Amino acid sequence: MNKSTDFSQPQRQSLPGILVMFANSLQKTVRALWPMLLLWLVKFDSLNKLVFFGSIAGVVIIIGVISYLQYLFFTFHIDEENNEFVIQKGVFNKTRITIQLHKIQQVNINQSLIQRLVGVHKLEIDTAGSDKKEASISAISHDLATILKERLINHSQQETIVDSEKVAIEESPTSFIKIGILSLVKIGFTSNYIKSFALIFVFFTTIIENLQQLNTDVINEDEVTNYLDALPNITSFMIVVGIFIVLILIVNLFRTILKYFDFTIQKSKQAIVLSYGLLSTKNTLLNPNKVQKIKITQNYFQKKLDVTTIGVHQASSDVEKVKEKDQIEVPGCSASERDIILNLLLNQLPEKGKKYLPNWRKFAVNTFFLLVVPVLISIVINYKLHFVTWNEWILYTSFFAIFAIVLIWFSFKNYKLFVSNDFIIKQNGAWDIDTIIIEPYKIQAIETQQFFWQKPADIGSVRLSTAGGTVNFSTTNYSKVKQLTNYWLYQVETSDKNWM
């Protein structure tokens, strides 16, 4: 065994790692100070050049020294005796992170743009413990990272009893699915409108705010308003909406392609490896045993274009974390690819089984809260404050009413629960239709709930908690809910399958 693969001795990261740390610290500093930097740039002429460049150079040197020290004091090794992975770091505040090998859940190898330029990788370790000391090594060569990953994973899996597959499947990972640029384009054009809208909105508001603080007139507001005023009302409205739609589409497209470029799913040994990304490559390991919840999302356009997004939730001890970090997304797969992935994760295709529908009261309640109440509020407000004339109010309200009633109707129509022996499938959503799949033996707790006024009508709700998030099904036949609960309890309590 040569020196580079011996992990029993504490070792440093690879030398170019200093550059990575330097760049990271620099980025953080710039991010923290960017309003100030912007201010300086605008007032560049009136500044003392010596002070300006002097302070910049000073900051850069300080960051450089800190990065070097960080590099110097960062070591990692595997403690074979105690079966622990140990990271020591910190210049002044010493930190020692130890992770028991069998608690390691995931080892990811990622690469950001800087790391790609320098030629190093980042290794991240995910644990199952509730304590949040996740470890990461930010600069390590690819070969070393791969070996270390193997060591960590192999150690961690010695305890579990899933060795049978390991023997059966040979070493080299076989490529399964590759998601092409065309699918990404399709997904980019058809999803995440609201997210991108929020991004653009935040982006513009921060820029405008900062510009206002600087008291500059880069954008002459009057000019823009005048220009829009000169056009007929409808046209100016259309222009603004059109610009927004185009912007959203472009942002969406770029985000999707940047994030998911060259998305590849490979199967190696017992785990599934996902790798993707244009500027920064991500490499994620997915263990089918740890999958708790699968969410398939598709809207009308995507159905026509034959693309879906699959979200996979893995077991996590932290509920807040479940939403963002532990969901792994597979964007833009076709129906056949979706089936392959589901087969990979569940060993069979989920069958829908018996169908359960919500009570009509769900529609009534939603209509009341989402349509009647807002309309009543708008009446009161308009009565007091006279925002618009009543004719206009009728026009706007009828637009809103049609829009709302269509959405409420579709979300009611799509709200279904399917229960079969091996699967619980919930479907919901008005435009983006989510299909959530869980396996009954992965349920952690069941909660049934009923309001006292729902008793005569025999209506109630049920909530299933898994380690990867909860599934709710509300306002449905309560007797059937109780029956199902008994059935699921029976399944959980008699199953000897490991839920993780």
Added chain:
Amino acid sequence: MNEFSNNPIEIDQLPKFEEVQLKGLHPKYINVLLFNFLLLFILIIGGFSTLFYFKKDAFSSTTWILILIGILVFIAGLIVFTKLSFNKKGYAFREHDTIYKSGLISETTTIIPFNRVQHVALHQGFISRKLGLASIELFTAGGSSSDLEIPGLLLADAQIIKNLVSQKINPPKKEEVIEPFSNESFLTAENE
């Protein structure tokens, strides 16, 4: 080979959680709840009396009386509500799971199978300690939303329950040790 049977499951024949006789919380527990309201009551009354003392003319005298009546009605309502909802709370331990039911307006029944419990905790607050009460909390991997706390148990009962659940979670190790061994020998046999 073990004796193997695979009879169809009659869903109606399964044990019904809704028919289990639930045990109410210990009557003393209501004192704990009422004490909490007493604190709230003192706080509200204290706040308004200082306001009354220093700035009497903040409200007219009729408003002051209305405020007083409002507070009293609010507190009385809370106490009645607490009593009623106290009667609604109940728990049961079955062979394989725990049931806890609560709620006056919204009736919630939470069920946690023992083979999904991660660990058990026994809590005792200040007043509970004085009254000899304790609460049991069951933690699962489903996050805080699926954890279950059963309050108002006698300390002795709570300890028995805690031991019971701990035993259910970690059954005597013997069987577990044997299994991987037998599994391995099976594997190697297959390889050869």
